[in-house]
Amino acid sequence: MTMLAYQSEVTDSRDSFGQTxxxxxxxxxxxxxxxxxxxxxxxxxxxFAFLGRSSCAASTPGPNGRTVTTACxxxxxxxxxxxxxxxxFFVHQSLTPSGSLTVRLTSLTGLYPRxxxxxxxxxxxxxxxxxxxxxxxxxxxxxxxxxxxxAAIMLTGSHGVHFQYNFIHDVAGGTSSLKAPVWLRLTRSxxxxxxxxxxxxxxxxxxxxxxxxxxxxxxxxxxxxASPEYVRQTSSRxxxxxxxxxxxxxxxxxxxxxxxxxxxxxxxxxxxxDAAVDTGVAGWTQSGGTFAVHGxxxxxxxxxxxxxxxxxxxxxxxxxxxxxxxxxxxxxxxAAMFMTSEYRRGLIRVTFxxxxxxxxxxxxxxxxxxxxxxxxxxxxxxxxxxVGLHVLHSGGVPxxxxxxxxxxxxxxxxxxxxxxxxxxILALAALLRRTAxxxxxxxxxxxxxxxxxxxxxxxxxxxxxILRLTPAAxxxxxxxxxxxxxxxxxxxxxxxxxxxxxWAGFLVLCLWAAAALGLAxxxxxxxxx
Amino acid sequence: MxxxxxxxxxxxxxxxxQAWLILGIVAxxxxxxxxxxxxxxxxxxxxxxxxxxxxxLVGIExxxxxxxxxxxxxxxxEYATGMIRVTFxxxxxxxxVLTAKTSVVMALVLAVGAxxxxxxxxxxxxxxxxxxxxxxxxFAAYSLGNSTLLRAACGAVLYLVxxxxxxxxxxxxxxxxAVAIGVILGLLYLFPILLLVxxxxxxxxxxxxxxxxxxxxxxxxxxxxxxxxxxxxxGLGVMAAWAAGxxxxxxxLLRLRDA
Numbered sequence: 001m002t003m004l005a006y007q008s009e010v011t012d013s014r015d016s017f018g019q020t021x022x023x024x025x026x027x028x029x030x031x032x033x034x035x036x037x038x039x040x041x042x043x044x045x046x047x048f049a050f051l052g053r054s055s056c057a058a059s060t061p062g063p064n065g066r067t068v069t070t071a072c073x074x075x076x077x078x079x080x081x082x083x084x085x086x087x088x089f090f091v092h093q094s095l096t097p098s099g100s101l102t103v104r105l106t107s108l109t110g111l112y113p114r115x116x117x118x119x120x121x122x123x124x125x126x127x128x129x130x131x132x133x134x135x136x137x138x139x140x141x142x143x144x145x146x147x148x149x150x151a152a153i154m155l156t157g158s159h160g161v162h163f164q165y166n167f168i169h170d171v172a173g174g175t176s177s178l179k180a181p182v183w184l185r186l187t188r189s190x191x192x193x194x195x196x197x198x199x200x201x202x203x204x205x206x207x208x209x210x211x212x213x214x215x216x217x218x219x220x221x222x223x224x225x226a227s228p229e230y231v232r233q234t235s236s237r238x239x240x241x242x243x244x245x246x247x248x249x250x251x252x253x254x255x256x257x258x259x260x261x262x263x264x265x266x267x268x269x270x271x272x273x274d275a276a277v278d279t280g281v282a283g284w285t286q287s288g289g290t291f292a293v294h295g296x297x298x299x300x301x302x303x304x305x306x307x308x309x310x311x312x313x314x315x316x317x318x319x320x321x322x323x324x325x326x327x328x329x330x331x332x333x334x335a336a337m338f339m340t341s342e343y344r345r346g347l348i349r350v351t352f353x354x355x356x357x358x359x360x361x362x363x364x365x366x367x368x369x370x371x372x373x374x375x376x377x378x379x380x381x382x383x384x385x386x387v388g389l390h391v392l393h394s395g396g397v398p399x400x401x402x403x404x405x406x407x408x409x410x411x412x413x414x415x416x417x418x419x420x421x422x423x424x425i426l427a428l429a430a431l432l433r434r435t436a437x438x439x440x441x442x443x444x445x446x447x448x449x450x451x452x453x454x455x456x457x458x459x460x461x462x463x464x465x466i467l468r469l470t471p472a473a474x475x476x477x478x479x480x481x482x483x484x485x486x487x488x489x490x491x492x493x494x495x496x497x498x499x500x501x502x503w504a505g506f507l508v509l510c511l512w513a514a515a516a517l518g519l520a521x522x523x524x525x526x527x528x529x
Numbered sequence: 530m531x532x533x534x535x536x537x538x539x540x541x542x543x544x545x546x547q548a549w550l551i552l553g554i555v556a557x558x559x560x561x562x563x564x565x566x567x568x569x570x571x572x573x574x575x576x577x578x579x580x581x582x583x584x585x586l587v588g589i590e591x592x593x594x595x596x597x598x599x600x601x602x603x604x605x606x607e608y609a610t611g612m613i614r615v616t617f618x619x620x621x622x623x624x625x626v627l628t629a630k631t632s633v634v635m636a637l638v639l640a641v642g643a644x645x646x647x648x649x650x651x652x653x654x655x656x657x658x659x660x661x662x663x664x665x666x667x668f669a670a671y672s673l674g675n676s677t678l679l680r681a682a683c684g685a686v687l688y689l690v691x692x693x694x695x696x697x698x699x700x701x702x703x704x705x706x707a708v709a710i711g712v713i714l715g716l717l718y719l720f721p722i723l724l725l726v727x728x729x730x731x732x733x734x735x736x737x738x739x740x741x742x743x744x745x746x747x748x749x750x751x752x753x754x755x756x757x758x759x760x761x762x763x764g765l766g767v768m769a770a771w772a773a774g775x776x777x778x779x780x781x782l783l784r785l786r787d788a
Binding site: 033048049051052054319320322323325326329330332333336337340344434435436437439440443444447448451452455457458459461462465 | 728
């Protein structure tokens with residue numbers, strides 16, 4: 001009987017990068033505690049999203065003494081699918097596909113409640129003054145429904161003449177110090193609307209033009225007035241906000257292409273009980289050829305909680321994802337231990353004996369931890385989003401609509417940011433080799449850094465600098481609404497607006513991760529294991 | 530007991546890197562506080578911060594993380610190297626060892642915390658009056674003779690000590706640095722995150738009352754105390770209850786478990 005010597009089934013070859021990656025993956029997946037941590041990171045965010053359930057319903061007395069409950073009204077939706085504010089006073093009539101309106105705006109004045117609102121009615125208790133983005137001028141609008149397509153030429157409180165259309169487009173005309181009286185003209189030729197301004201009614205300057213789809217054969221044309229909320233900051237986190245009112249006086253009104261002999265007044269988005277009622281002034285008056293139009297509200301994209309006075313009813317999407325940061329604590333601990341546990345058991349010497357190229361080992365570890373973190377965070381974020389949207393929807397809480405591409409950027413971007421964060425933590429762990437120190441550093445930078453800024457615990461100036469310089473800058477990928485320069489708003493990190501663009505913030509984290517990984521490889525090659 | 534204290538003190542002071550931790554606590558606490566008040570001016574277009582005293586001590590929120598490292602490492606450091614078995618061989622009564630370790634850490638954090646908080650107060654004293662936070666603008670004078678500021682400063686030092694006690698309790702229970710730190714900072718920072726999503730006002734208030742960091746830091750609030758869910762000292766009491774609970778859990782497990 002012959003005895004065969006034992007022969008390993010592993011084929012004889014030099015160590016390859018693929019093998020190094022595979023061995024690192026084996027090390028990771030065979031640790032039960034780490035798998036539990038990864039599972040937590042994938043499940044906890046959804047749990048937090050579930051805790052965020054709330055209901056928003058308006059109760060009104062119904063027939064037979066019962067109460068009728070209806071879901072809260074959501075924000076109006078603009079032609080591009082975004083949430084918009086569309087509240088103003090409109091003196092209008094129907095317009096044929098070709099026509100124009102020319103007026104002289106002789107004065108622009110405003111009222112605002114300096115000390116309180118709702119305590120007095122009538123004009124008592126109001127101070128004179130315009131808001132910077134009070135708007136009075138001419139507008140062509142698809143119809144009188146909120147959110148319909150429009151183009152408008154206007155004089156603003158302190159930004160001069162502007163031509164705006166479909167809520168998110170803005171063209172500034174002339175100097176911002178321009179005051180009434182000023183001549184304004186708006187022409188329609190098919191779907192093309194053009195706005196002009198003039199100082200004397202003889203020499204006209206084109207401010208801007210827009211092509212609107214879906215105007216139809218009878219759009220509405222006329223004069224409008226709107227004035228956004230008056231806001232005064234009373235402390236670092238408290239604001240006092242109240243409706244304001246703007247009044248425009250127009251004369252020399254000349255309309256071509258109108259289909260009616262007289263004008264109608266409509267409060268677009270009316271019935272909110274706002275300023276036009278409380279000042280005791282009617283929406284509009286006409287005496288001879290002179291019109292006075294009084295309005296409040298704004299024609300602008302909805303910027304959520306950054307809006308003056310705290311914003312509309314919609315909830316921002318990134319707040320559904322706050323549970324991600326609880327899962328991140330587990331991911332940070334795993335990324336740190338993935339490196340430091342090698343030192344603790346002396347395994348690092350075996351690892352380097354099997355694969356002497358230390359840089360390659362570290363890169364393999366980085367790839368494995370990045371991939372695993374990405375998958376866990378992607379599952380966690382997606383689940384949280386599904387659960388969060390479901391509980392908000394079933395509670396009747398409106399959510400600010402978000403463009404599909406932006407949603408992909410928020411969800412996938414968060415997962416990629418977490419993956420890069422794990423790489424940075426891994427590199428720090430290789431450099432410092434002290435688990436506790438690395439985990440604390442990671443949590444302070446990535447969890448506390450987010451909490452202090454987006455959570456609003458630090459004043460805006462400090463928060464802005466943290467979000468420019470530290471790896472937490474990458475959270476800019478979660479910004480769901482752009483900060484429009486022509487919308488009055490409190491565009492701070494606490495309201496979900498970051499000082500850097502999403503790609504720039506992401507680049508800051510990339511630089512940190514690359515620098516730390518490079519330094520770790522350099523130091524590991526020079527240091528004893 | 531004196532011998533145990535001496536042994537723990539010797540262990541602590543002969544470890545490398547401890548000076549960095551001490552320096553880290555002081556620098557982070559004072560640095561964050563300094564940054565938070567250096568940019569504030571009053572009156573401004575946007576309005577003043579309401580509570581300059583609380584703002585000048587905000588560095589505690591960052592410094593507490595390093596205090597947690599210091600406390601956790603005194604326990605898990607021994608488990609990582611197996612030193613804990615030598616310790617128990619020399620001093621078999623485990624609760625004496627835990628008491629000795631706790632006392633050494635308490636004394637250290639008391640001293641380092643006092644230096645850090647005094648640094649914050651000094652920064653506030655030098656900066657805030659020059660930035661318009663004066664009695665003329667309806668702010669209380671910023672000096673330690675002011676009893677609310679004195680209470681906030683003493684409370685801040687005690688808060689750091691309680692964070693250290695809680696950390697020792699958690700570290701004794703889980704015995705692994707990364708897990709212990711994750712649990713402690715999770716307990717501290719998880720509640721504020723939770724508050725961002727919970728919109729029910731009753732639950733919101735209850736969470737603010739039981740969260741260790743939020744309730745504990747009520748002690749550094751000096752204005753609008755009526756709007757707080759707890760009085761400042763009650764808030765510190767909640768933090769003390771968390772610390773006591775964690776220490777009790779850690780001590781029990783230490784007594785019952787194999788090392």
